[in-house]
Structures are given as C-alpha cells and as structure tokens.
Amino acid sequence: MKRLLLSIHDVGPRFETEVDRLLDHLSPHAGPGELAMLVVPDHWGRHPLAVGSPFAARLRTWADAGVSMFAHGWFHKDMAVHDGAVERFKARHMTAGEGEFLGIDAATASRRMVDGRDLIEQITGRPVAGFVAPAWLYGAPALDALAQCGFALAEDHMKVWHPPSGQVLARGPVVTWASRSRSRIASSLLAARLLPPLLRFAPVARVAVHPGDAHVPALLASIDRVLRWLGRTHRPARYGDLLAERACAS
Secondary structure, eight states, X not given: OOEEEEEEEEESGGGHHHHHHHHHHHTTTOOGGGEEEEEOSEETTTEEOOTTSHHHHHHHHHHHTTOEEEEOOSSOOOOOOOXXXXXXXXXXXXXXXXXXXXSOOHHHHHHHHHHHHHHHHHHHSSOOOEEOOGGGOOOHHHHHHHHHTTOSOEEOSSEEEEXXXXXXXXXXXXXXXXXXXXXXXXXXXXXXXXXXXXXXXXXEEEEEEOGGGGGOHHHHHHHHHHHHHHTTXXXXXXXXXXXXXXXXXX
C-alpha cells in the first residue's frame, strides 16, 4: 500500500487560529488519526506552550483523537553564528531565520530536543512520534545529538529515518509551500504542480503545510489539488506505520 503522510508544522499558541483553519481545510482529505502535528514549545521565545494552558488542553484533545505529535525544535529561531559557507547559505536562503538546529552544538541540541519531548509528553500523556528540526535543517552536531536522544522518527526535506539506527524508512521530496513573499509563493506553486506526478510512483509521499498557508487562497487551492492528485495513488497513513513496517521487515 502506498502511503500519504500529512503534517501541520509550527503548531503552538502563536498560530492557534491558523492551525484551526488548516485542520478544517485538511479534514476532507484525512482524519485526525492520519495527521501529524509538529509542535513548537516556545515560538521565537515569545509564545510559550504552558502545561495547564487552554492551548495545552487542545493539544491533548488532538492527541486523544489520534493526531501524531512531533517535537519541532524549541524556539524555531536560528540564533547561531554560522562559520561555514554551506551553513550560511542554508540559513539565509532555505529559511527565514528559523533553522534553529543548523548551527548549535550537540549539548544545546540535545537539551532542546529532550526538553521539547518531555513537555509535549507531559501535556498529551502520550509518547511523541519523533523529532523534526525547524525548516528541516540539521547541523552535524544536531544529527549526532538526535541519534542519542531516543526519538523513533525524524525527517528532513528528502527522507524519513530512524535516528538510533540511521535506517532510512522513506525517501523522496516533501511537498510544501512558502508564503513569505510573492516569489516564494510562485516557486512553491510550481513545485506543487511538478512533484505529485513524480511521487505517484513512490511508496511514501509526504505533504507538509504551515500556518502562513492559511492566509493565501492560492496556496490553499494548491494544497487541495495536491491531496486530490496523491489521493488517487496513496492512502493517508501515520508516520508510525513506517516503524511497524520496519519491525515486520526485521
């Protein structure tokens, strides 16, 4: 069976209204048990997710309904100084200053990963499904830390893997959209037309939406088109299904 993995990024108090809009928009395509939420504990250090807060109660309700919860960094903000040319390029061109785990050391990365996991698990009463770095960007120290922190799943732009073993569980580009400028909107709309015909051959296709998408009608329409197209060949599934498949194969 070909699987479609669908996620909502940047979930937290900062974007509560946008998350609601995206949930409504995605509901015709997948149920709660077939969605993942990537949770940011303290977006840019200004919007903390607090135990006992109204948003924390909503997060637990979604988890109880079957939504898979991932830790998604801590601040979702890049506060590091990048020494290498490649890292500076990624920080400048692949994200709007949000590659939090691109330039930090292993100890800091590990602390933020574990603290994020513990907070989300305390709120939801369930284990997190895994960890995804903001903007899907990892520096080498962050990858080293991730391998030691016990997360069952992680992903970047091109793959999903099992961090403790390094085993790749799915390959292929994630379909996503960018809303921060007209040029980014245009390029993401183009990519969203080109990728689905290619992904119909892939065992696993991934689609990720962000809060900014909720404010751009053209992006919402594109999300619908992509999910209808991929829905012809792939069935909505859980990220955890990849682990079950791995267990059966071993």
